Amino acid sequence: MTTIPILDPVKPAASTGSSKDDSQVRQKEMIGDHFERLSTAKEDGRKVVYTFVPGNLTELLRSLDLLPVLPEINALQAGMRKQSGAFIAEAEKLGHSEDVCTYVKCDIGMMKSGGIGPTGKRLPEPDLLLLSYTGCFTFMKWFELLREQYNCPVVMLHVPYQGEGKVTPEMRKYVVDQLERDVIPALEKLAGKKLDMKDLARRLDLSRQAEDDLVKVWESAKHRPSPIDGYFGGVYYIGPIFSAFRGTEEAVEYYKLLRAEVEERMARNEGPMTPDGPSTKERYRLVIEGPPNWTSFTDFWRMFSREGATVVASTYTRVGGLYDDGFRHDPENPLESLADYCLGCYTNHSLPARTAMIEKYVRDYEADGFLINSVKSCNSFSAGQLLILREIEKRTGVPGGFVESDLVDPRYFGKANIENRVQSYLQMLEARKDRGAT
Amino acid sequence: MTTAHPSESTATATPHDPAAAMLEETRGLIDDLSLGAVHQWKAEHPGGLAIGYMPIYVPRPFMEAMGCLPVAVFGGGDQTDIIRGDSYFQSYICHIPRSTLELAFSKRLDVLDGMLFPSICDVIRNLGGMWQMLFPERYSAYVDLPQDFDETRGGLFYAYEIKRIAADLVRLGARPLTDDALRAALAQENLRRTALMKLDELRRVEPWRVRASEAYIIARAGSVLTTEAHTALVNRFLARAAERIPRAYDNVRVVVRGSFCEQPPLALIRTLEASGCDIVDDDLQLGLRFIEGMFDENAADPLMELVRGYLRHGVATASRYIGTDVKGEALVKRVQACGAEGVIFAAASFCDPALLDQPMLEAALDRAAIPHTGLKYGENTGQFQVIREQAGAFSDAVKLWGSAA
Ligand code: SF4
Ligand code: SF4
Numbered sequence: 121m122t123t124i125p126i127l128d129p130v131k132p133a134a135s136t137g138s139s140k141d142d143s144q145v146r147q148k149e150m151i152g153d154h155f156e157r158l159s160t161a162k163e164d165g166r167k168v169v170y171t172f173v174p175g176n177l178t179e180l181l182r183s184l185d186l187l188p189v190l191p192e193i194n195a196l197q198a199g200m201r202k203q204s205g206a207f208i209a210e211a212e213k214l215g216h217s218e219d220v221c222t223y224v225k226c227d228i229g230m231m232k233s234g235g236i237g238p239t240g241k242r243l244p245e246p247d248l249l250l251l252s253y254t255g256c257f258t259f260m261k262w263f264e265l266l267r268e269q270y271n272c273p274v275v276m277l278h279v280p281y282q283g284e285g286k287v288t289p290e291m292r293k294y295v296v297d298q299l300e301r302d303v304i305p306a307l308e309k310l311a312g313k314k315l316d317m318k319d320l321a322r323r324l325d326l327s328r329q330a331e332d333d334l335v336k337v338w339e340s341a342k343h344r345p346s347p348i349d350g351y352f353g354g355v356y357y358i359g360p361i362f363s364a365f366r367g368t369e370e371a372v373e374y375y376k377l378l379r380a381e382v383e384e385r386m387a388r389n390e391g392p393m394t395p396d397g398p399s400t401k402e403r404y405r406l407v408i409e410g411p412p413n414w415t416s417f418t419d420f421w422r423m424f425s426r427e428g429a430t431v432v433a434s435t436y437t438r439v440g441g442l443y444d445d446g447f448r449h450d451p452e453n454p455l456e457s458l459a460d461y462c463l464g465c466y467t468n469h470s471l472p473a474r475t476a477m478i479e480k481y482v483r484d485y486e487a488d489g490f491l492i493n494s495v496k497s498c499n500s501f502s503a504g505q506l507l508i509l510r511e512i513e514k515r516t517g518v519p520g521g522f523v524e525s526d527l528v529d530p531r532y533f534g535k536a537n538i539e540n541r542v543q544s545y546l547q548m549l550e551a552r553k554d555r556g557a558t
Numbered sequence: 559m560t561t562a563h564p565s566e567s568t569a570t571a572t573p574h575d576p577a578a579a580m581l582e583e584t585r586g587l588i589d590d591l592s593l594g595a596v597h598q599w600k601a602e603h604p605g606g607l608a609i610g611y612m613p614i615y616v617p618r619p620f621m622e623a624m625g626c627l628p629v630a631v632f633g634g635g636d637q638t639d640i641i642r643g644d645s646y647f648q649s650y651i652c653h654i655p656r657s658t659l660e661l662a663f664s665k666r667l668d669v670l671d672g673m674l675f676p677s678i679c680d681v682i683r684n685l686g687g688m689w690q691m692l693f694p695e696r697y698s699a700y701v702d703l704p705q706d707f708d709e710t711r712g713g714l715f716y717a718y719e720i721k722r723i724a725a726d727l728v729r730l731g732a733r734p735l736t737d738d739a740l741r742a743a744l745a746q747e748n749l750r751r752t753a754l755m756k757l758d759e760l761r762r763v764e765p766w767r768v769r770a771s772e773a774y775i776i777a778r779a780g781s782v783l784t785t786e787a788h789t790a791l792v793n794r795f796l797a798r799a800a801e802r803i804p805r806a807y808d809n810v811r812v813v814v815r816g817s818f819c820e821q822p823p824l825a826l827i828r829t830l831e832a833s834g835c836d837i838v839d840d841d842l843q844l845g846l847r848f849i850e851g852m853f854d855e856n857a858a859d860p861l862m863e864l865v866r867g868y869l870r871h872g873v874a875t876a877s878r879y880i881g882t883d884v885k886g887e888a889l890v891k892r893v894q895a896c897g898a899e900g901v902i903f904a905a906a907s908f909c910d911p912a913l914l915d916q917p918m919l920e921a922a923l924d925r926a927a928i929p930h931t932g933l934k935y936g937e938n939t940g941q942f943q944v945i946r947e948q949a950g951a952f953s954d955a956v957k958l959w960g961s962a963a
């Protein structure tokens with residue numbers, strides 16, 4: 121599950137001459153450059169590691185000059201480029217069930233169709249599969265499936281689940297032990313060099329700086345009007361930090377730039393960018409749980425933006441790292457902090473903890489509504505969402521909405537149906553406002 | 559070998575079946591969703607804790623060593639009207655969590671003093687979280703089974719998990735876990751394993767003597783019995799089955815895979831049998847067979863022995879990471895070892911672990927030229943005609959051509 125759109129559905133900010141689009145342009149360049157590097161990795165003698173967004177160990181990989189490939193991102197890109205339907209059909213033809221996660225099928229279909237990545241260039245085959253098993257059971261199956269295709273080693277990092285709502289010293293030790301004795305030696309062997317702990321610490325410090333700025337960006341949504349959309353716009357913001365750039369100077373610069381833009385917008389009392397240009401009026405403030413749909417991403421976004429609904433916080437933008445709860449990578453305790461990072465990703469949190477987090481978002485961001493986009497693909501997110509919905513309504517008094525779609529399977533995006541539901545939901549919020557409900 | 563109509567091949571159809579009464583009685587035990595056997599155990603063991611657990615596997619011996627009764631919960635099967643459970647799950651989530659909630663809402667799980675949710679998939683995991691929210695006054699815990707099988711990493715973590723839950727149970731009133739009691743529980747578990755292995759062997763070698771549907775009933779009774787009582791029951795059944803009169807018929811020998819969690823209705827298993835299939839091996843009731851082989855019941859550190867059992871001898875199934883072995887190899891070996899001619903994949907609809915695993919297992923079977931077919935079910939499936947036709951066509955094809963083509 122995750123999130124680095126490099127296609128740009130947001131229109132460039134007309135001719136304001138302001139720097140508000142600089143971060144967007146920069147983000148696109150960075151991710152484009154990464155895919156470019158990947159496309160020539162084999163000729164350049166660079167080694168490639170496939171891994172997942174939640175629980176990624178980017179600083180570690182970067183310190184060893186290894187390039188990460190994140191198959192979820194390839195899948196979502198294929199969704200945005202309208203290729204996923206064909207890839208999924210291909211995988212189903214090969215015997216993959218219609219009932220399972222469509223990210224997996226999209227990835228497998230893409231691989232079977234020639235392995236052409238989002239930039240139209242071939243993706244390099246992996247030299248190692250780093251199975252960071254964090255918060256989603258499907259990850260494990262996914263890499264077992266990939267292992268069948270590629271003749272390369274697999275390293276498993278089992279990240280225990282926060283079933284009881286906390287990280288214990290034993291859980292942390294288990295992860296650190298695996299890092300020290302299994303993951304790092306395997307990566308060193310692949311890289312042909314020893315890990316330089318000083319370099320790792322330096323990278324973790326860079327991560328921390330970028331994380332600080334990202335949190336400020338999230339928190340800007342407490343302002344009225346919110347200068348950001350923390351879901352549809354938010355998936356762009358997380359691109360660099362959730363993918364190949366955490367722990368780099370480029371990421372630090374990007375998040376500085378982004379934060380400055382957002383703060384400027386906030387100072388001018390401006391709303392966020394939308395697919396149709398800057399938002400002019402904030403009518404509803406929403407919290408959204410669940411991943412977006414990628415095949416009709418812009419259509420989905422417009423259902424909200426055209427009604428003046430801004431998403432002030434979302435859980436999906438926390439799948440690759442939950443920084444607004446205070447966690448930061450810590451150069452003083454590199455391996456422990458990598459372990460804590462993995463343990464703390466959103467989907468690794470228990471259902472009660474997820475509910476509490478959403479409740480807090482609804483309160484802290486003064487949301488008028490709370491909506492779930494439940495995706496058929498993803499048991500990790502979806503099982504239990506109906507209880508979350510009831511609980512949030514009960515605890516906050518804020519009405520919940522519920523729509524169903526899928527991540528990358530276009531068959532499960534019923535535009536008219538979803539639009540109807542979103543509109544009725546927003547009308548209900550409007551009626552509530554008229555009645556003066558808080 | 560003579561050929562008989564499949565329906566005639568059911569040993570239990572004879573009027574003088576020496577095992578019939580016992581099977582009937584045991585069937586009553588597993589159909590009793592109000593857990594009468596557990597009520598009875600609690601009446602006989604005042605203060606004893608009954609601890610429920612979801613499939614597939616939890617390390618039961620440590621609970622028995624603490625004087626608790628572990629109770630395997632498999633949802634509501636095909637006998638439960640889902641009234642409230644459905645409103646908690648979207649249509650694309652399997653059935654077992656909704657019927658399990660239904661049992662809880664209708665107070666049929668009230669006899670349990672706690673519930674454990676092992677880490678077999680995201681649905682069971684999230685159901686554990688829902689339990690915490692819906693029934694905050696009741697004890698529940700998530701049991702994280704390690705996917706790192708190194709004793710000094712995953713093993714230590716797993717030992718910690720067991721100790722953590724043991725400490726919780728002591729707080730609830732169980733007696734503390736001691737080495738001697740755990741050794742005794744491991745010895746009991748070995749006896750059960752021996753009895754179950756005999757049962758499995760019998761249906762492999764003489765499938766007319768014990769049908770899969772019967773072995774299923776006998777094994778599943780272990781859900782609500784102590785290990786000792788279950789072992790005695792299995793052995794009693796073996797003695798009755800030994801008295802059955804041989805009948806010859808010509809069925810296809812198949813292995814069933816994918817049914818390790820949500821259980822198909824018994825009628826579905828019987829439908830497969832009636833379609834000309836002898837199910838000589840399956841992963842129904844996998845929890846009791848999860849550890850292949852015996853524990854060292856004299857181990858100096860019995861807790862680590864329990865841990866090692868899982869790490870080293872845990873069965874290859876979808877919820878367990880296969881690190882170095884070739885995916886599907888264990889299934890191929892199993893098919894060959896039990897002289898099966900084909901495999902039927904029978905998975906609960908929307909069961910991620912089973913359905914994501916299936917293509918890899920199919921590929922391994924294809925490499926070994928073992929025919930296979932696949933079907934999906936819900937625990938409340940009521941129509942079997944399509945399944946009967948599919949399984950019948952499969953068994954005919956295997957019989958005629960040795961393949962499913
Ligand atoms: S099941 Fe959900 S979290 Fe897991 S890979 Fe699929 S979309 Fe991502
Ligand atoms: S049937 Fe499958 S998906 Fe459903 S709870 Fe069981 S293992 Fe999980």
